[in-house]
Amino acid sequence: MLFDLKLVETTYSKILTFETINPHIKNVEYAVRGELAIRAEEIKEELAKSGPGKFGFDTVVNCNIGNPQQLLQRPITFFRQVACLTEYPDLLLPENRDRVKALFPSDVIERAQLMLKQIGSVGAxxxxxxxxxxxxxxxxxxxxxxxxxxxxxxxxxxxxxxxxxxxxxxxxxxxxxxxxxxxxxxxxxxxxxxxxxxxxxxxxxxxxxxxxxxxxxxxxxxxxxxxxxxxxxxxxxxxxxxxxxxxxxxxxxxxxxxxxxxxxxxxxxxxxxxxxxxxxxxxxxxxxxxxxxxxxxxxxxxxxxxxxxxxxxxxxxxxxxxxxxxxxxxxxxxxxxxxxxxxxxxxxxxxxxxxxxxxxxRSPKHGDKSYPLYQKEMSNIYESLRRRSIKLNELFNSLEGVSCKDAQGSMYLFPRIYLPVKAIEAAKAAGKQPDEFYCLEMLNATGVCVVPGSGFHQEEGTWHFRSTFLPPEELFDGFCERLKNFHKEFLVKYNGLKTI
Ligand SMILES: Cc1ncc(COP(=O)(O)O)c(C=O)c1O
The missing domain is CATH 3.40.640.10 (Type I PLP-dependent aspartate aminotransferase-like (Major domain))
Structure with missing residues (x-):
């Protein structure tokens, strides 16, 4: 039997509302791109419109996500050269050979040709x-x-x-x-x-x-x-x-x-x-x-x-x-x-x-034309990451009420913070977790965006935040100085470190 499909309502009500969508989607939380990241985007827009005057800093530093090229890490040349030729294979036609040879090492050209032979078009x-x-x-x-x-x-x-x-x-x-x-x-x-x-x-x-x-x-x-x-x-x-x-x-x-x-x-x-x-x-x-x-x-x-x-x-x-x-x-x-x-x-x-x-x-190997540059770029980035991890770790450990384990690997530090009672009360009044509150104040004062420990879950009663150590080395001292000054001022503002 067919249902009687007559109009049930005279006014239109949305089929999809917050109440009616898949409840499992509503339960998803993803702090790395959460409230802090959204506020960081707002600040970026305000900085672009009205300049640094209001904030006392001129850039937002995204330490909330392990996204190296957003923080100006340069791509590895060999990878981009091969990618470029596979994207635009006309560059490999005989009439372009001389110009391409002048721009790309021979092993890049050979690799791109091999990839295209195996793959056909990247658009398929x-x-x-x-x-x-x-x-x-x-x-x-x-x-x-x-x-x-x-x-x-x-x-x-x-x-x-x-x-x-x-x-x-x-x-x-x-x-x-x-x-x-x-x-x-x-x-x-x-x-x-x-x-x-x-x-x-x-x-x-x-x-x-x-x-x-x-x-x-x-x-x-x-x-x-x-x-x-x-x-x-x-x-x-x-x-x-x-x-x-x-x-x-x-x-x-x-x-x-x-x-x-x-x-x-x-x-x-x-x-x-x-x-x-x-x-x-x-x-x-x-x-x-x-x-x-x-x-x-x-x-x-x-x-x-x-x-x-x-x-x-x-x-x-x-x-x-x-x-x-x-x-x-x-x-x-x-x-x-x-x-x-x-x-x-x-x-x-x-x-x-x-x-x-x-x-x-299948990166370049010893003896390949691209190997020396590849090797140099990889080891420069590696050494720089290592230096930055040590520097930021030292900074965190020098702050009153902060302790931080060293990074044996990955791209992050996860310092523990002991917060003043007054800051915890202020966080509660603002309806926020204490570490979230601390991170928001950090963002507003310095432009540095990190992620509160609560986003990763943590032992109850402890507070942390996660920061990448990806800001470029030439900006690193300034970045550390901003964090240091903020932390000092935060402790003064919330009456020192009477921890819970
Ligand atoms: C532990 C871990 N696993 C997986 C991922 C996902 O990375 P992608 O999807 O970019 O490979 C990340 C990204 O930060 C990560 O930190």
């Missing part, structure tokens, strides 16, 4: 899992890094690591009773995605006193609490090197984590996007979970691991290109087919992003 859809030629290069890169085999059919190219993480979480979250173990503090991609897919976060706390290390006892107690509540805990997320905490796991610790997952029947998600941002390479080198897993022998052959990587981080910083990949280890073939099916619903990851992944995993 590719294989949904990513171009096979590039996946083969990724597999080779993983094999050379780890010393263990990697299969291109287990690799998915993605638009940054974010979409990979989302696809894998979507796969694991079979219903709303599924729990996923996430670190606290954590990168909000995880809590936000769990909200979106209506799963339950199972938090485990990193140990700040021990440089944000990961204690297995924490994993055990957090898992048993969740299982006691009846949750079906299916996976553990590890971010290594850490964001926002910057810690690097020891190999021994990683073995314990693998053992824990094995015993407790958990899938491991290893977020390794900062694998080349390692600032204490002798004491704290990077080990991939794949390598450590394979070194543990055949007992772990069936272990299920997803490992994520990205072109956004390292010394590359090509965040806007949206390139990344994940590797499935020990994942059932039928499950991979389902991942492929879902990837094909989105057609394919963007092709320029895939090209960037290829360049990351």
């Amino acid at each position: 859809y590719s294989h949904s899992q990513g171009i096979l030629f590039i996946r083969k290069d990724v597999a080779k890169f993983i094999e050379e890094r780890d010393g263990y085999p990697s299969d291109p059919s287990n690799i998915f190219l993605t638009q940054g690591a974010s979409t990979g993480v989302q696809s894998v979480l979507q796969l694991i979250i079979a219903n709303s009773n599924v729990g996923i173990m996430i670190p606290i503090p954590q990168y909000p991609l995880y809590s936000a995605t769990l909200s979106l897919f209506d799963a339950q976060p199972v938090p485990y706390y990193l140990n700040e006193e021990e440089n944000w290390s990961l204690d297995i006892s924490q994993l055990t107690s957090s898992l048993s609490t969740a299982r006691d509540k009846g949750l079906n805990v299916r996976a553990l997320v590890i971010i290594n090197p850490g964001n926002p905490t910057g810690q690097c796991l020891t190999e021994q610790n990683m073995r314990e984590i693998i053992d824990f997952c094995h015993q407790q029947h958990l899938v491991l998600l290893a977020d390794e996007v900062y694998q080349t941002n390692i600032y204490q390479p002798t004491e704290r080198p990077f080990h991939s979970f794949k390598k450590v897993l394979r070194s543990m022998g055949s007992k772990y052959d069936q272990f299920e691991l997803f490992s994520f990587h990205s072109v956004s981080k390292g010394m590359i910083g090509e965040c806007g290109r949206r390139g990344g990949y994940y590797e499935c280890t020990g994942i059932d073939k039928q499950v991979i087919e389902q991942l492929y099916k879902v990837a094909s619903v989105g057609l394919c990851p963007n092709v320029p992003g895939q090209i960037m992944v290829d360049l990351m995993v």
Whole structure:
């Protein structure tokens, strides 16, 4: 029988309102682009309109997000040269040969020709899992890094690591009773995605006193609490090197984590996007979970691991290109087919992003024409990041009521702040978390935009903020001075440091 489709209302009411949309979307929080970032944009606009007069500073410094090129990090020449020729292949026609040869080294031209031969046009859809030629290069890169085999059919190219993480979480979250173990503090991609897919976060706390290390006892107690509540805990997320905490796991610790997952029947998600941002390479080198897993022998052959990587981080910083990949280890073939099916619903990851992944995993080698410049650019950025991490860490530790662990890796510092009682009261009166209040005052006074610790979740009763150390080196002293003066004035304004 057909419904009677007569007009039910005389006045139009919106179908989509805040009340009627998907409630899981409303539950999503993403502090990295939250209130502070919005206020920073407003200030930028005001500065552009009326100049620095009102503020006492003339630029907003976005330390809220690990976005190196926004803070003027220069792209690596080789990557952009190849990208340029693949975008505009007419430059490779015989009539342009001499001009192009004068502008581009021969290995750039050869690489672009090779890519175009494999890909066709960057304007065409590719294989949904990513171009096979590039996946083969990724597999080779993983094999050379780890010393263990990697299969291109287990690799998915993605638009940054974010979409990979989302696809894998979507796969694991079979219903709303599924729990996923996430670190606290954590990168909000995880809590936000769990909200979106209506799963339950199972938090485990990193140990700040021990440089944000990961204690297995924490994993055990957090898992048993969740299982006691009846949750079906299916996976553990590890971010290594850490964001926002910057810690690097020891190999021994990683073995314990693998053992824990094995015993407790958990899938491991290893977020390794900062694998080349390692600032204490002798004491704290990077080990991939794949390598450590394979070194543990055949007992772990069936272990299920997803490992994520990205072109956004390292010394590359090509965040806007949206390139990344994940590797499935020990994942059932039928499950991979389902991942492929879902990837094909989105057609394919963007092709320029895939090209960037290829360049990351097959960078110039000793003897290549582009190698000396490539090597120089990469090591300059690396050394500069290391210097800046140390400088900012020293600054934070010199401030009254602030303590900060050093960055063993990644792009962030996560200082703990002890706030005056009066500031905490003022925050409450303003309806804000104390760390959010502190960060807003910092932004309004200095133009420096950081993210309050509450955005990453933190141990109750503690307050932190996350700052990248990405501002350019030539501006770094001025930037540190602004922060130092602000902090002093904040303490004076709120009557000194009578901490809670
Ligand atoms: C730990 C971690 N994982 C994943 C991502 C996602 O990065 P992208 O999607 O740009 O690769 C980020 C970005 O900051 C991150 O810090």
